[in-house]
Amino acid sequence: MCQLLGMNCNVPTDIVFSFTGFATRGGRTDVHHDGWGIAFFEGAGVRHFVDHAAAVASPVADLIKRWPIKSKNVIAHIRKATQGRIALENCHPFVRELWGRYWVFAHNGDLKDFKPELNGAFQPVGNTDSEMAFCYLLQEMRRRFGGTPPGLPELTSALRELTGAIAAHGAFNMMLSDGSALFAHCSTNLHYIVRKHPFATAKLSDEDMTVDFSQVTTPNDRVAVIVTAPLTDNETWTQFGQGEMKVFVEGEPVAL
Amino acid sequence: MCQLLGMNCNVPTDIVFSFTGFATRGGRTDVHHDGWGIAFFEGAGVRHFVDHAAAVASPVADLIKRWPIKSKNVIAHIRKATQGRIALENCHPFVRELWGRYWVFAHNGDLKDFKPELNGAFQPVGNTDSEMAFCYLLQEMRRRFGGTPPGLPELTSALRELTGAIAAHGAFNMMLSDGSALFAHCSTNLHYIVRKHPFATAKLSDEDMTVDFSQVTTPNDRVAVIVTAPLTDNETWTQFGQGEMKVFVEGEPVAL
Incomplete structure (x- = not known):
């Protein structure tokens, strides 16, 4: 199994604090040493970093921990290989284009007997069940809505159906973003927190690191x-229900 | 206008020497300060770095100069914006998937009245003529060959025709690679060199830096x-003809 980290905000925010705790699980406090990756939306563009070295030993992970890239939507992943060999093409997150937007996807879980019919519009480059699921999602999104992206309620409804169908094959904890919304589906384990005014101090569980968010934010900032698994041990995280998909926009879950 | 750098080798080779000279043109010895990017194939996977900061001021460019990533196919680009604002989504190289492989593309030049009909299979995310040309190339490749990639001779022949047609709209110096071959089309300016045994010492034109390739290679290595514009001032570079497209495989141009 792998671990997922996502961030959705109403103002571009850096993920240095959360990524530092998360990356520590990539080979030091946990067993996820078969690669890692992170993607940051910046406007319509994406900065995409993947590495098949363990996150704790990766020069790129080191750069990310020192360089406060600001983004409204981030998805990161550390990998413990279950399907697919340890190789760059099997590292999440994956990035593809649909409707003139980049889509970023990462998955934690293990899908059994998942062999969807792919029409060739999106084909996996590597050999993971995860990239297969991503290609299938994008194919079905285009099949349902054609060349024009739907509104968020219609898209959410379609994704609930599609993720539910995929999850019938096994654990499908996943995150998907087009840079405006972040969709998160939970099969087994996913937690979230919304940080907003009044901001407090947070302490990482995996590293001896504390940050006083009131010093680095404005009262209007909101960050989900x-x-x-929760990254801090002095805050209250909300656990997703099994089979639940939430949609985050501008730093908070929205009811759709 | 922009500048392009490509490398195609028969063994994974690092591009630190060439990239160091090239990146210096991104804001110091030349005017290309509107972003830069580089993509390295590693097996079927791609490491993709883009930045809208000048290459001389970019923390990622600094990492690339210090970290000897080994690859058989690399494409890099430094940008002087002609079309499209300075933004991450407009930085080359661009990466897309076709036939279950990643394709990397970068362009130098300026296309006028280039408005190809796009069927939606590949849509630009940014607003450059370059990304439009890339989307059009991939669309036409799929239209001609369907879901199965053709052999290299057939693909080369199709690309000669397509790049020629695009070049009718203006300067279209471009590089395209799927990780096995590197296609380079010249409208105005492109040069290449093949380094092989016996290797000699090369001296950068843009930086006070010299490397003795005989110390870092084996007799079987071959690097194109x-x-x-030539990067070294003590070697003989071959200039492409106007309208010429060359295909590099395993470190040398092949006759197709």
């Missing part, structure tokens, strides 16, 4: 962090 | 470097 979604992760496999 | 393709670039807008």
